[in-house]
Amino acid sequence: MNIRIINNSKNALPAYETAHAAGMDLRADVTQTVILQPMERKLIPTGLHIELPVGYEAQIRPRSGLAYKFGIGIVNSPGTIDADYRGEIKVLLVNLSTEPFEINTGDRIAQMIVARHEQVIWEAVDELSDTSRGHGGYGHTGV
């Protein structure tokens, strides 16, 4: 699928790192080094603007290597890029470790998955169908 993109950064376009990867890594586009202190969160620019087809979203997810090695997560994970958004894609990183974390331009800070989604039309009713689960949830089948 072709997707229109504007790249205002000096980085290459996001790319799939392996043949069947779901996500494309997103790179930081920052003018100077950004330091994330422990428990600090910052919105990191990518310089990218995209035009998703109607019925598609992009999800901004953490990279497991950064999470495991440095405790770097995404506050609103998975971030949602709407099909009608034309602004810059940004990544809301948080440092969950006890050490400061440095971000430089070109660093791969997150990954983006493009996925289909539905838009629903509500059908308001008084009763829903019976199921064996019913209202059971939150561990009602055991741990």
Ligand SMILES: O=c1ccn([C@H]2C[C@H](O)[C@@H](COP(=O)(O)OP(=O)(O)OP(=O)(O)O)O2)c(=O)[nH]1
């Ligand atoms: O990680 C993210 C999440 C969102 N966005 C952009 C694209 C998205 O379409 C828009 C709005 O995001 P969202 O709906 O999650 O935020 P909101 O707090 O509901 O803001 P709004 O009232 O603008 O919808 O912000 C990003 O660039 N990065």
Ligand SMILES: [Mg+2]
């Ligand atoms: Mg919103």
